[in-house]
Amino acid sequence: MLKTKAMTHLLITGLKERMEETIRELYLQHAFHIREYVEGKDVEYEGFVLGKPLPRAGSISEELVRLRGVLSLLGIHPPEASVKERPKTGDIAGRMERDLPSLEEEVEGLVSRKRDLLEPRVRQLEEEIAVLTPFAAAPLDLDMYRGYSSLAVFAGKISHDVNIPVPHEKFFTSAVEGHFIAVFVRTGDRGEVEGILQEARFQPLTIPEGSGYPKERLGACRVDLDRVKKEMEETDHRLGEIRSQHEAFLLACEEILSTQAEQFEAPLRFATSEGTFVAEGWVPTERVKALREGVARTAGGKVYIAEIEMGHETRDVPVDYENPPFARPTELITDLHSRPRYSEVDPTLPVAIIFPIFFGIILGDVGYGAVLLAAALALPKILASKEAARLSAVLRNCSISSIIFGLLFSEFFGFEFPWHPILFSRHLVIGGEAGEGPNIVGLLVFAVWIAIAQITLGRVLNAVNQSRGHHGMKGILGQVGWIVTMFGILSMIWSLFPIPYMPNLTALPPVIMGLSLSALAGVVMIIAGIVFIGMESSLELIELPTIISNSMSYARLAAVGLSSVVIAIVINYIAISKLIEPNLETLTFMGIVLILIGIAVLVVGHLLNTALGLIGGGLQSLRLQYVEFFTKFYKGGGKKYRPFGMEKRFSED
Amino acid sequence: MALPIEPTAVQTLAALTPDLIKASQVGTKAIAASIAISTTAASTALAEYAIGTAAVGATAEKPEVFGSVLILTVIPETIVIFGLVVALLLII
Incomplete structure (x- = not known):
């Protein structure tokens, strides 16, 4: 333990x-x-x-x-892969020698053919088609565009047809995108014609290599492209076939x-x-x-x-951890901080109990709890990893705790159940409704009680650590000093101020210097505590104010919880009281639209608030563990136990 | 010389004064609470901004420090909780 x-x-x-x-x-x-x-x-x-x-x-x-x-x-990818059946290592060994090389050769051959032959060919053909397409509109052999000594040739795209005032031969078509023009003029007229064409935004095209009619060549190219693409598809299909047939075998071999x-x-x-x-x-x-x-x-x-x-x-x-099964998933939280050292107290078990309780106190709502529970149960189906399974188990515990505290707080998506809150009320009064409002003082004092309990537990665990280590009695006394100082301060406060839900010692008669017996006891405890702490390490004395600040920090249990309730109530107020209810009496077209908007606000709002509650409840209670609880006793920094060997996932011995 | 305000109005005002004082006290308390929560929230944000930036940088370099930088990042959150407690004590 x-x-x-x-x-x-x-x-x-x-x-x-x-x-x-x-x-x-x-x-x-x-x-x-x-x-x-x-x-x-x-x-x-x-x-x-x-x-x-x-x-x-x-x-x-x-x-x-x-x-x-x-x-x-x-x-x-082996880390993400999963197989239904695991072949026996003995069966695989024979097949590995016989089939693996030929299988590898086939895959490598197919892939290299696709990569080095087919893909470049597709690119080449596509380029050729792009070049030939405009020329295909003109019924001219490609040879006719080149090889002249006294003629200048213009071929390209143009915005519109033009009139050429010098002797020429012209072909224009608007059948292709961007209109195609081919003009043949005497070399002497080149400059003039160039000017005219420029005005019509002429863009010259490179004349394709080779000879023959572009239309025919284009047709041949397309046929070729179809053939190559089909061959690529066949290759992919074959690779897919190999994958589905041999995946388990290949993974086992790996x-x-x-x-x-x-x-x-x-x-x-x-x-x-x-x-x-x-x-x-x-x-x-x-x-x-x-x-x-x-x-x-x-x-x-x-x-x-x-x-x-x-x-x-x-x-x-x-x-290596050694925890009861229900606490094992929480090792994830401990590991996120750092692994315990060998001789140290492993905080996983207390955290496994306290973390869900804090989460529940913050997000105490049956509705949100149920939504998160569904998410927790669905998570392992989406992500198959070990971490996801642990995370889902932690989330499951947290959401169950949320549901339990939701029943105690009497909350369901911000609504109140027919019964009065068994614990403190967190229902706020908004929109001029009548009601008693939330019991904020009660919630805050409740949080401080939790703080006192957890900090004391942290100090006790530190004392356990000290007893296991070689510091011995001095270290244990130091921890006792911290606890005694805290309760001394509490005793003083209780003697001076009446605080609801806490012992009221203000009525005790003064004994000496106007201080009652309990206040005096408080003073003695504080002094004794400080002496014990100082005996262990005088440097620790500068940490004394943390007794107050750490206890106050637990107020977040009340605060973050209240904020989640406020958001839920506001969503309900806007959606139901302002958008849905007033329009239900007389149904008009606008009314129905507003009702639909109201339903959207309700659904989206509560989904957002669930996400906020998950982040708020999770992070805030995690922080209380890490900062307020762990700092009391936990150092961490242990080495992870990695045994030589491997857990087999794809094969069996 | 006539008074700037009717005598009856002065009487009404006098009768109202305790209520006005009470109301303004409530208002002042509300303003005080809002100052308490807003200044502490802004301070927390400022502190976490600097720590958070460094934390993300550190985690990118060395993912295993995530746990410790998370703690460092959330430490200033206590400031806003103090503000909240003060604000609640003021308005309750």
Whole structure:
């Protein structure tokens, strides 16, 4: 409880000839977190060098690179892919040798044909068609546009037909876009004709290469283009076919090759001498036995496993969570801050309970809660990742809490249920309606009570941390000091001012210097607390004002919640009281339009407010955990536990 | 010389004065509350603007600092909460 998984520090030493089997066993067990060996860093490893990859590593990597290339050509991305059935590794191995090379060759061939041959051809044909199209309107052979010594040729687009005052031959058509004109004049008249054409905004076109009638050539080009495009479609179709037929097989191959590559390269993380290897790392204590047995079985007694005792310095120890199932998704929130250190209290469990409660207090509304619950249940269907599943579980807890607090606050999309709020009322009175209004004082005091509870819990957890660490009694007393100071201040306030929903000690008779017994107790507690804090670290004394500021910060539970209610009530007021209701009495055309606008305001408004509530409720309660709660006891910065091995997604052993 | 205001009007005004004072007190309190909330909100915005800009930059460079910069970004939010508490205490 509140602890991360116990780890055991292992040193695996063995003969190099048994290294491959040992690695395979460690990989299969998926429990050994390797401590990377860095040459020359540790004194005790003198004489050792970094290991070399196993002999077949190079060829496996090559195969893997080729296969990944093919996967990307087919548009398959292993991290996002999902398969229905997972083939057996044993079945795949045979097929991999037989089918994979030819499959890869086919895909590479198809793609390179498409990319290097068909696509350039399409571009070329399209260009040719674009050039030929204007000329196709004129019944002239392309040869007739060039090869003259005494004639000048103009061919191009023009805004309108023109009259040419010198001897000439002209062809004009408006059948093509931008009108086509071809003019043949004597070389001597070129300048004059050029001027006339310029006035009509003549744009010369390049005369296409080759000979023959443009219309015929255009026809041939189009036929060719259709053929090439069809061939491209066939290629795409075939690639699609390969993808749908072989996706599972290819993904399984990729996974098997990746696992092999990782295993074959593992010696790069070990220290080796001429005949031996040493692998250092951590294993969850509960799995040490299985690991020892497995290695002993495969390595035949040629590999020795020793346990190294862990001292106070646990900074390097990888950290894995150990929480009850309902709290596991909340590890996402802890990881977002940072992973706990090995010897530290894991805050996941308290956060798993408190975070949804805070969310519920802020967004206490049955309607919004139900909408979010539906969203939470739908999320895993849209996103298949592990993170999405955890997020959806956190959101589900939060929305259930919202519904419960919605019943307590008697809220449904800003409306009131038939019953009076069981907790404090958050219903505001707007638009001149009668009503008692929200119980703001109650809500604020409620928030302060929550602050007192959570801050005390944070300090207690810090004391637990101190007792586990080597600070001992002094550290624990420091935390007691913080708690005592806080309650001392509270006792003073209660003795001086009557506050609703809090103990009223103002009526106690004064004992000394006009102070009552409770006020005096408060003063004593504050002084004692400050002494305890100072004994632990005098620097911490500058943090004393945070007792007040952190408690006040919890007022956001009331404030953000109220703002969400105000928005809901305003939406209802505008949509129902102002737009829908007045027009229901006598139905006119304008009235119906206004009713429809009212319904739109209602739906869009509440959807927006749900989104705002999600952001407000989520971020504000997250902040209270991170800033007000975690700062009391949590440091974080632990290393993530990454066991050697891989979870198989596409194949089965 | 005739008075600028009718004597009856003076009497009415005198009778109204306590109400007027009360009403203006309510108004002044409302203005005070609005100053409390608006100045603190603006200060929070100003502080978060600077921190937020740096936070986005830092996260772009090093995504794993997201958790810590989120904390830094939301720290000034307490300022507006103080303003809100003061404003609520003024108007309740």
